[in-house]
Amino acid sequence: MNCAHKESTPDLFEDLITPDDAYAQLRARLMPIKDKIIMITRGGHEESIFRRVGADYMARLAYDLGDIPYMPDGGMFGMRLSLNNHPVMFWGYATHGWGGARTIGAKIKKVEDLANVADVDILILSHDHTAAIHRLNVLEPPRSRIRCDRAMYMNIKRQILINTGGFVRYQGYIQRKGYVPQDLGTPRIRLEIHNTRKDGGYSNYRKDLHASL
Numbered sequence: 001m002n003c004a005h006k007e008s009t010p011d012l013f014e015d016l017i018t019p020d021d022a023y024a025q026l027r028a029r030l031m032p033i034k035d036k037i038i039m040i041t042r043g044g045h046e047e048s049i050f051r052r053v054g055a056d057y058m059a060r061l062a063y064d065l066g067d068i069p070y071m072p073d074g075g076m077f078g079m080r081l082s083l084n085n086h087p088v089m090f091w092g093y094a095t096h097g098w099g100g101a102r103t104i105g106a107k108i109k110k111v112e113d114l115a116n117v118a119d120v121d122i123l124i125l126s127h128d129h130t131a132a133i134h135r136l137n138v139l140e141p142p143r144s145r146i147r148c149d150r151a152m153y154m155n156i157k158r159q160i161l162i163n164t165g166g167f168v169r170y171q172g173y174i175q176r177k178g179y180v181p182q183d184l185g186t187p188r189i190r191l192e193i194h195n196t197r198k199d200g201g202y203s204n205y206r207k208d209l210h211a212s213l
Helices: 019-036 044-053 057-064 104-114 172-176
Strands: 075-083 086-095 122-125 131-140 155-164 188-195 205-212
Touching (some): 019 057, 086 205, 104 131, 104 155, 155 205
Antiparallel strands (some): 188 205
């Protein structure tokens, strides 16, 4: 939504619809996929209008779409998948984002910093108008079948870092401030469970995470 006002960066007088009309269009677009929405958070434009007049359009959207979990400042979410009746939880953390960043490295650095906030599989950051994918691999100790009479092997845990991109065409304040044109859309995340058991061995279910633009 464009929640511009006279002193804001987003364009006010170039936008020919009111915030209420923009909200109605947004709700109509999301209604057919409401059952696929995991969580709603508040964006920078919506934050601006909330601080000025106390109207929270994203809280209203979460309610209108069917009481979708609303985390205005960001939050954690989980998805449970199953393979051969073996359930596995995937955890993620998402927030809109903060500050300014011009270079790709600076934008990725912010979502990398977010990895210090939550020990999850997927970290999602918006705000910077650039879609990007990165990942971190960290060592973790074994969590099952631990024995003291044989060598134990550490596991490598993958974390996917996502900069979500945007849906604003190259015009207005984005062009005026010299931001580079962006790819419209957002990365796709794929979650899988793999069983690495060899013949006669124990079942070993592991998470596998991938993302693409």
